[in-house]
Amino acid sequence: MLLPSPWRADFPAIAALQRQDQTYLDNAATTQKPQALLDALTHYYANGAANVHRAQHLPGAHATQAFENTRHKVTQWLNAGECGQIVFTHGATSALNLLAYGLEHQFNPGDEIVISALEHHANLLPWQQLAQRKKLTLVVLPLDADGVIDLDAAARLITPRTRLLAVSQLSNVLGVWQPLPALLAMAKAHDALTVVDGAQGVVHGRHDVQVLGCDFYVFSSHKLYGPDGLGVLFGRHEALARLQHWQFGGEMVQDADYQHATFRPAPLGFEAGTPPIASVIALGATLNYLANLDQAAVEAHEAALHALLVEGLKQRQGIRLLGSPQLALVSFVVEGVHNADLAHLLTEQGIAVRAGHHCAMPLLKGFGLAGAIRVSLALYNDSEDLERFFVALDQALELLQ
């Protein structure tokens, strides 16, 4: 079956990679960028860079306008409406650390933080370390055989002691939507704060934070075809009001003298120092580009590619998939073959996939594995990419098996 991507030519790096005989299938790690982003970056730097929110001069006004336009576009992208604010950070990791430090004073010894067994290190370690600092209990929700958070177990483990629930929307290893509505409802029934790690989820489909009803939603720009060095934190107004200031410096301050200072509210109060201005402006261009795509066509294309990938892997002997991936990616191991050997031979053949623990060591250990190979898709991938992957896979396995 031939599945061309109508959006492939919008991403100039794909053709460049192809000229280097590289097939890029590591999109859950980071994505290639649309021409619209490159144009926005060039335009900003070629027409006059300036710092934002500080200067009265015209370049400063232009930069601030473009910067705030992106904030508005992200608000629309998540359909945040009037219910909350968008805070720009230096990445999803940095957004989650902001939460884990900024909410620290909300916890007392013995309180519980609930995460799940599939969390990326970015949504595990900040909470683990907070739990250690404040003598809290970190509760880990188990998964069922398909890689979905077990709701029966969650109903037992989310209790009046739960002060915060932090879960991924879509696992970067298992490629399965998590049952957020049910989980968030359980947490809210006990007045716990809710944090959704949307790093993978935001890339697939549109998500409405008002419908989700979470207190915080976090994602990173670079996985959503945007520039790197930029993360997004959405917070509901009531939840943001509970956040203490974390990083201190320029522009987050209201009034300062040598011994005391008062700070601005969100969003600027949590954007200390010069933000990644060019990246914010360029993310705006990416969102414009994405908003103009036929979303249903993108989702259908990604689903068809994913089905082709799963089917192809299942046809081959000795391949074991991790969980029951629904979309975006597949992680797998091959019986009797070390994933490092397979990764080595795929690399030799110009196939860019990821091998290893995927920043989710405890999850891999739970499968009894040290690592796995992950193939992850983007809207610009096509069936020829998968054909090249399968040819390379067969060649590699012929050598190794």
Add this chain to the structure above:
Amino acid sequence: MTLPADAQAALDSFEHCSGWEQRARLLMQWGQRLPELNDADKTDANRVHGCESLMWLVGEQVDGHWQFAASSEARLIRGLVALLLARVNGLSTQALQQVDLPEWFNQLGLSRQLSPSRSNGLNAVLVRMRELAG
């Protein structure tokens, strides 16, 4: 400087290697020839971190000559380590400190295996070897 006999043999075979498949086959052959480490040597202290696969390295001096032994679960990495040991085993401490190992892998056509983005652990093995040889 003359190469140890094993190293010369490795150079002869890899120099005439055409294409990734032949290189992979050769690497696996070299890996198969690497003597297995005793389980007693597979301790945490001998573990080399920074590898996707479990890897151990031990080394001792016999009559002033270094003898290293290593093991890895992954076959291609075992091959890379075998090529490393072929170059360094039998050297004095002084000779070991002088040998240009990145250049050695370059001669074998395997320099990409030492790039910083590689998590195969070959760089970590080199660091550990230098530590052992003080």
